[in-house]
Amino acid sequence: MKMTREEEEIRLSRRRLLRGDLSGARAPRRPPWALGEARFVAACTRCDDCVRACPEAILRRGSGGFPEVDFARAGCTFCGECVRVCRPGALSGQEPDEAWPWRARVSGDCLSQRGVVCRACGDGCEARAIRFRLQTGGRARIELDTTLCNGCGACLSVCPTGAIVLESPPGD
Ligand code: SF4
Ligand code: SF4
Ligand code: SF4
Incomplete structure (x- = not known):
C-alpha cells in the first residue's frame, strides 16, 4: 500500500532516530537549493526529473526514491538545471553560495601532508579556496x-585518498 507524505516523513524521521541521528545532520545530501528536509520530502514527487537533467550525473535516486547527491563522479557546477526541471518547486534558488551549507574540510589521509606530491584538489577548485x-x-x-x-564537491571527487569531507560549518 502506498504511504501518504506524512507517513513517509514519519518513516524517515524514525529511521534517523534509529541511526542515532537525532539532529538529521547525517540526513541524505539533497540536490542544491533543496527546501528544508521536511518540506523537501513533502514537495518532492520522486519523479527523477532532476536526476535525468543533471549534466554532471551527480544526482541519483536515493533512499525512499528521493534524489541525493553523489560526489564520487564530479562536483556540482551550480548550472541550475535540476532547479529548472523541478516542477513541484522542491528545489528553489540560484546563487551558488546558497545551494547548501556544506563546506570542504581536509579530515583524512592527505598525500601532500605525507610528502607525496598531489595537488588534485587545488587544481580542481574553481573557487580557488585551496x-x-x-x-x-x-x-x-x-x-x-x-x-x-561554495561546497561544490569537486575536490572530493578527485581526491585519491578520500581525504576531504563536506560538512556544515559549526553552529549551522
Ligand atoms: S546544479 Fe547542475 S550540476 Fe549541480 S546538481 Fe543541479 S543539475 Fe547537477
Ligand atoms: S587531492 Fe586529496 S590527497 Fe591530494 S592534496 Fe588534496 S586532500 Fe591531499
Ligand atoms: S574547496 Fe573548492 S573544490 Fe572543494 S568544495 Fe570548496 S569550492 Fe569546491
Whole structure:
C-alpha cells in the first residue's frame, strides 16, 4: 500500500532516530537549493526529473526514491538545471553560495601532508579556496578558505585518498 507524505516523513524521521541521528545532520545530501528536509520530502514527487537533467550525473535516486547527491563522479557546477526541471518547486534558488551549507574540510589521509606530491584538489577548485603551504621534507599543508569554498564537491571527487569531507560549518 502506498504511504501518504506524512507517513513517509514519519518513516524517515524514525529511521534517523534509529541511526542515532537525532539532529538529521547525517540526513541524505539533497540536490542544491533543496527546501528544508521536511518540506523537501513533502514537495518532492520522486519523479527523477532532476536526476535525468543533471549534466554532471551527480544526482541519483536515493533512499525512499528521493534524489541525493553523489560526489564520487564530479562536483556540482551550480548550472541550475535540476532547479529548472523541478516542477513541484522542491528545489528553489540560484546563487551558488546558497545551494547548501556544506563546506570542504581536509579530515583524512592527505598525500601532500605525507610528502607525496598531489595537488588534485587545488587544481580542481574553481573557487580557488585551496592553497598549499610548503613545509619541510617536501610536505605541504592545505589551507582551505571556507569563505571562498561554495561546497561544490569537486575536490572530493578527485581526491585519491578520500581525504576531504563536506560538512556544515559549526553552529549551522
Ligand atoms: S546544479 Fe547542475 S550540476 Fe549541480 S546538481 Fe543541479 S543539475 Fe547537477
Ligand atoms: S587531492 Fe586529496 S590527497 Fe591530494 S592534496 Fe588534496 S586532500 Fe591531499
Ligand atoms: S568544495 Fe570548496 S574547496 Fe572543494 S573544490 Fe569546491 S569550492 Fe573548492
